[in-house]
Amino acid sequence: MNERVLFVDDEESILKGIKLNLGRTFAVTVANGPEEAIEIINEQGHFPVVVSDMRMPKVDGATLLRTIKESNPETVCILLTGHADFEFGGAEAVQSGLLFKILSKPCPPDKLKATVQAALNSRGRDGPEEKAPDFVL
Numbered sequence: 293m294n295e296r297v298l299f300v301d302d303e304e305s306i307l308k309g310i311k312l313n314l315g316r317t318f319a320v321t322v323a324n325g326p327e328e329a330i331e332i333i334n335e336q337g338h339f340p341v342v343v344s345d346m347r348m349p350k351v352d353g354a355t356l357l358r359t360i361k362e363s364n365p366e367t368v369c370i371l372l373t374g375h376a377d378f379e380f381g382g383a384e385a386v387q388s389g390l391l392f393k394i395l396s397k398p399c400p401p402d403k404l405k406a407t408v409q410a411a412l413n414s415r416g417r418d419g420p421e422e423k424a425p426d427f428v429l
Contacts, residue, residue, distance in 0.1 A: 294317065294318050294319040295318055295319060295340055295341070295412050296318070296319045296321065296336075296339050296340060296341075297314070297318045297319065297320055297321070297339065297340070297341045297342075297343065297408055297412075298321045298322075298323060298329060298332065298333070298339040298341070298342045298343070299311075299320060299321070299322050299323070299342075299343045299344075300322075300323045300325070300326060300328075300329040300342065300343070300344040300345060300348075300353065300356060301322075301323075301324070301325075301344070301345040301348070301372075302324060302325045302345065302348040302349060303345075304324060306345070307322040307323075307324065309401075310322065310401075310404070313401035313404075313405070314401065314404065314405055314408065317405060317409075318408060321336070321339070325348055325349070325350075326344075326348055326350065326351040326353075326355075326356040327350070327351075329342070329344070329356060329360075330356075330359070330360075333360065333363075333364070338364050338366070338367065339364075339367060340366075340367065340368060340411075340412060340415060341367070341368045341369075341370065341392075341408055341411045341412055342357060342360055342367055342368075342369050342370070343369075343370040343371075343372060343404075343408065344356050344357055344369070344370075344371060344372065345371075345372050345373070345397070346371055346372065346373035346374070347373070347374070353371050353372070353373070354371060354390075354391075357369040357371060357390065357391065358390060361390055366415065368392045368411040368412070368414060368415060369390065369391050369392060370391065370392050370393050370394075370395060370407060370408070370411060371391050371393075371394045371395070372394075372395050372396075372397050372399060373394060373395070373396060373397060374396065374397050392407075392410075392411045392414060393407055393410075393411070395407060
């Protein structure tokens with residue numbers, strides 16, 4: 293069974309391309325903007341991986357992913373962004389565990405596919421680093 297992945301972008305043509313390129317590998321759901329993404333999650337429940345564009349009207353991708361992560365901590369989040377958007381604090385977001393990865397746009401379909409697969413494979417681990425034991429003998 294294919295894993296469910298939610299892609300969020302405000303450009304219909306990008307969503308169509310993603311569905312076409314990744315739809316055979318993953319159970320792709322697309323949302324045209326942040327509001328639709330939240331509606332879909334409320335209706336369909338948790339998605340193992342959510343990929344969002346950074347620049348969208350009203351709510352940016354980083355804010356959307358933070359909101360999703362707060363209510364679904366097990367969701368793995370990937371941000372697609374133009375290189376000029378790295379100023380928003382992307383490195384800190386990756387280090388904090390909020391984002392699994394930041395990919396630059398345009399992102400080749402094979403790179404996007406490999407990153408989504410890596411995100412799916414990363415689930416079930418204790419996060420970016422292994423947890424230390426509660427006590428040491």
